[in-house]
Amino acid sequence: xxxxxxxxxxxxxxxSILTLPAMGFSxxxxxxxxxxxxxGALASVGAxxxxxxxxxWGWYPEAALLMAFAVAALTGTLLEWVAIRPLEKSGAxxxxxxxLAASFLLENLLRFWFGNDLRGFDMPLLRDMSWGSLRVGPxxxxxxxxxxxxxxxxxxxxxxxxxxxxxxxxxxxxxxARLRGIRPVRxxxxxxxxxxxxxxxxxxxxxxxxxxDPMTGPRLMLSIFAAAVLGGxxxxxxxxxxxxxxxxxxxxxxxxxxxxxxxxxxxxxxxxVLSWRPxxxxxxxxxx
Amino acid sequence: MTSSIQRRDLLARSLGLGAGLALSPWALxxxxxxxxxxxxxxxxxxxxxxxxxxxxxxxxxxxxNAAGGVLGRxxxxxxxxxxxxxxAGVRGARKLIDVDKVxxxxxxxxxxxxxxxxxxxxxxxxxxxxxxxxxxxxxxPHQGFLVRTQPNTTLQGRKFGEFALELGARRVYFVxxxxxxxxxQLASMTVAVEKGGGKVDSMIYDDKKPSLRTEVDxxxxxxxxxxxxxxxxxxxxxxxxxxxxxxxxxxxxAFGYSVNQKLVDALPAEVSEGIYTLSPSSDSxxxxxxxxxxxxxxxxxxxxxxxxxxxxxLVILAMAAGKGATGNTIRENIRRVAQGGGEKVExxxxxxxxxxxxxxxxxxxxSGPCDFNDIxxxxxxxxxxxxxxxxxxxxxxxx
Numbered sequence: 001x002x003x004x005x006x007x008x009x010x011x012x013x014x015x016s017i018l019t020l021p022a023m024g025f026s027x028x029x030x031x032x033x034x035x036x037x038x039x040g041a042l043a044s045v046g047a048x049x050x051x052x053x054x055x056x057w058g059w060y061p062e063a064a065l066l067m068a069f070a071v072a073a074l075t076g077t078l079l080e081w082v083a084i085r086p087l088e089k090s091g092a093x094x095x096x097x098x099x100l101a102a103s104f105l106l107e108n109l110l111r112f113w114f115g116n117d118l119r120g121f122d123m124p125l126l127r128d129m130s131w132g133s134l135r136v137g138p139x140x141x142x143x144x145x146x147x148x149x150x151x152x153x154x155x156x157x158x159x160x161x162x163x164x165x166x167x168x169x170x171x172x173x174x175x176x177a178r179l180r181g182i183r184p185v186r187x188x189x190x191x192x193x194x195x196x197x198x199x200x201x202x203x204x205x206x207x208x209x210x211x212x213d214p215m216t217g218p219r220l221m222l223s224i225f226a227a228a229v230l231g232g233x234x235x236x237x238x239x240x241x242x243x244x245x246x247x248x249x250x251x252x253x254x255x256x257x258x259x260x261x262x263x264x265x266x267x268x269x270x271x272x273v274l275s276w277r278p279x280x281x282x283x284x285x286x287x288x
Numbered sequence: 289m290t291s292s293i294q295r296r297d298l299l300a301r302s303l304g305l306g307a308g309l310a311l312s313p314w315a316l317x318x319x320x321x322x323x324x325x326x327x328x329x330x331x332x333x334x335x336x337x338x339x340x341x342x343x344x345x346x347x348x349x350x351x352x353n354a355a356g357g358v359l360g361r362x363x364x365x366x367x368x369x370x371x372x373x374x375x376a377g378v379r380g381a382r383k384l385i386d387v388d389k390v391x392x393x394x395x396x397x398x399x400x401x402x403x404x405x406x407x408x409x410x411x412x413x414x415x416x417x418x419x420x421x422x423x424x425x426x427x428x429p430h431q432g433f434l435v436r437t438q439p440n441t442t443l444q445g446r447k448f449g450e451f452a453l454e455l456g457a458r459r460v461y462f463v464x465x466x467x468x469x470x471x472x473q474l475a476s477m478t479v480a481v482e483k484g485g486g487k488v489d490s491m492i493y494d495d496k497k498p499s500l501r502t503e504v505d506x507x508x509x510x511x512x513x514x515x516x517x518x519x520x521x522x523x524x525x526x527x528x529x530x531x532x533x534x535x536x537x538x539x540x541x542a543f544g545y546s547v548n549q550k551l552v553d554a555l556p557a558e559v560s561e562g563i564y565t566l567s568p569s570s571d572s573x574x575x576x577x578x579x580x581x582x583x584x585x586x587x588x589x590x591x592x593x594x595x596x597x598x599x600x601x602l603v604i605l606a607m608a609a610g611k612g613a614t615g616n617t618i619r620e621n622i623r624r625v626a627q628g629g630g631e632k633v634e635x636x637x638x639x640x641x642x643x644x645x646x647x648x649x650x651x652x653x654x655s656g657p658c659d660f661n662d663i664x665x666x667x668x669x670x671x672x673x674x675x676x677x678x679x680x681x682x683x684x685x686x687x
Contacts, residue, residue: 003505003506003509006502006505007502007505010499010501010502010505013501014499111331115331115335116331116332116335117335117554118522118525118554120554124556125529125532125533125556125558125559126533127532127533127535128533128534128535135505135533135534137533206498209498209499210498210499210526210529211498211525211526213522215496216498219496219498220498251502254502254503254506255502255505255506258491258492259491259492259493259494259497259500259502259503260466260492260493260494262494262497263494263496
């Protein structure tokens with residue numbers, strides 16, 4: 001029973017880290033209508049940008065998160081402009097393939113510049129705090145809080161700002177949005193910047209708790225995709241819920257079955273959801 | 289009529305050209321440099337070792353070339369990176385075999401890479417020297433085109449079990465990612481521990497995971513006296529951090545190649561303090577070992593550089609003894625120079641001189657006596673036991 005509870009807590013923690021890249025993935029899908037498989041590599045880009053700010057320039061980790069956001073957002077926008085957008089007329093599949101190619105390119109550029117070694121942030125390694133038999137790391141609590149704060153910012157941006165409202169309008173109905181005078185290209189670029197930036201922050205948060213290497217983000221791509229599919233592609237609240245469910249299910253697999261079966265769980269979730277409820281568990285059919 | 293002569297002329301010229309093309313590689317192969325390849329992990333989990341392994345091979349080849357080469361020909365080295373990854377390893381091996389046409393490939397490190405590359409070697413009659421430990425490798429139908437200088441994992445597993453008992457442990461927990469040697473190592477460790485009245489639990493984990501908290505929870509629930517870490521450096525580093533966070537109080541024992549000085553430097557001192565390591569030991573009293581110390585410019589060279597020093601020396605000597613520069617010649621002559629009643633030599637240069645004088649030789653190298661059984665395993669090896677003390681690996685014993 002203790003083990004089960006601990007696995008649930010661990011799942012919440014890993015879910016909260018998956019949340020930000022999954023939100024980025026869903027936001028890009030909602031507005032631009034293609035699955036961006038570069039999100040994983042952009043998470044690595046953010047992680048390395050944050051690492052440079054923290055480890056080489058001595059910034060506090062919280063400040064380095066801004067750097068992670070900015071560099072990932074810039075890289076994502078550049079990729080969109082140079083590699084993905086020119087293929088818009090060829091359809092979503094071609095754009096998805098281009099994003100996959102961009103992902104390999106970014107991953108290997110990181111490998112070229114930084115090598116394959118694991119790199120850690122300048123943080124003390126703290127012992128876990130215990131409540132009875134339950135353990136949680138201080139850094140994990142901090143990560144969950146930071147992740148929650150970013151989610152709130154995104155929510156406020158989408159709800160309260162004009163740009164956010166434009167994004168939702170384009171996601172709902174691009175033609176109607178254009179009739180209302182919203183410039184779709186500008187909205188698309190802002191969405192890509194936001195989505196990529198979120199992935200970058202997610203990548204750095206993961207690195208704060210563990211360490212980083214060029215595969216930090218791409219390794220999570222299947223889980224991110226599964227979370228977005230589970231929540232309903234294009235739904236940001238769905239991505240949050242999906243990420244939490246995936247995080248918990250993966251950790252429960254480790255606890256109840258075997259760590260070796262963790263990865264197939266992502267594939268199984270995608271298969272089940274696409275078979276029985278293609279619009280996702282958290283998206284109403286009208287929204288799909 | 290004119291056109292017929294032209295046709296004949298064309299035919300004759302084409303035949304001539306074809307024959308020339310067909311013969312030229314053969315002619316070149318007989319007179320040009322002899323090509324040898326290294327396929328070591330320059331990047332990836334084995335990236336700490338691969339570059340030094342390749343540099344050691346190059347140093348031996350440079351020495352031999354400076355003394356006039358072998359069979360009157362210079363040796364040319366081609367080095368490829370296997371990235372500690374079987375797919376990249378196969379690509380590298382294909383290039384070495386098909387494009388460079390090397391006689392031997394030296395230095396595959398990860399068992400998964402060697403397992404993938406070995407069939408390409410025996411199919412193309414290219415000789416393969418490896419430092420991988422998985423038992424399954426020498427059980428492959430390699431027709432004699434493979435030798436390894438690393439003790440197999442059955443032996444290593446037994447040593448792990450015996451050392452755990454010696455450290456006072458009765459409840460042993462073996463954690464490892466999925467590798468070609470995980471099962472054989474576990475099996476022989478279990479036999480050794482159970483013989484001493486102990487018990488072994490085990491877990492195969494996913495080495496791509498950034499956090500192993502839930503895995504560590506399972507380990508701690510069974511309250512082991514010692515955790516034996518079977519992974520490579522990156523995943524072992526994640527596992528060690530999570531064991532520290534969970535305040536694990538028992539002992540830790542790992543492979544020397546995963547808990548190396550680089551890992552110790554990268555982790556906070558309190559995380560790595562006290563970890564025991566075990567690795568096949570080189571023969572630090574030999575002249576060959578001292579030469580590797582000079583080549584690598586380190587006081588304590590890693591076992592894999594010592595092994596590749598022996599690989600290239602044996603390959604060169606086998607070619608000289610068999611008077612040929614092919615994988616087949618190496619296969620047929622390697623045991624002639626590595627073991628038997630000949631005069632003991634510890635370098636390729638010394639061996640070449642004796643062979644030229646018509647004498648028999650018995651090469652003993654930096655990694656040990658280098659005597660091989662029928663399937664290519666070494667017949668004898670020492671082990672080196674170390675412990676992390678004050679962020680440095682301190683030698684406990686070599687037996």
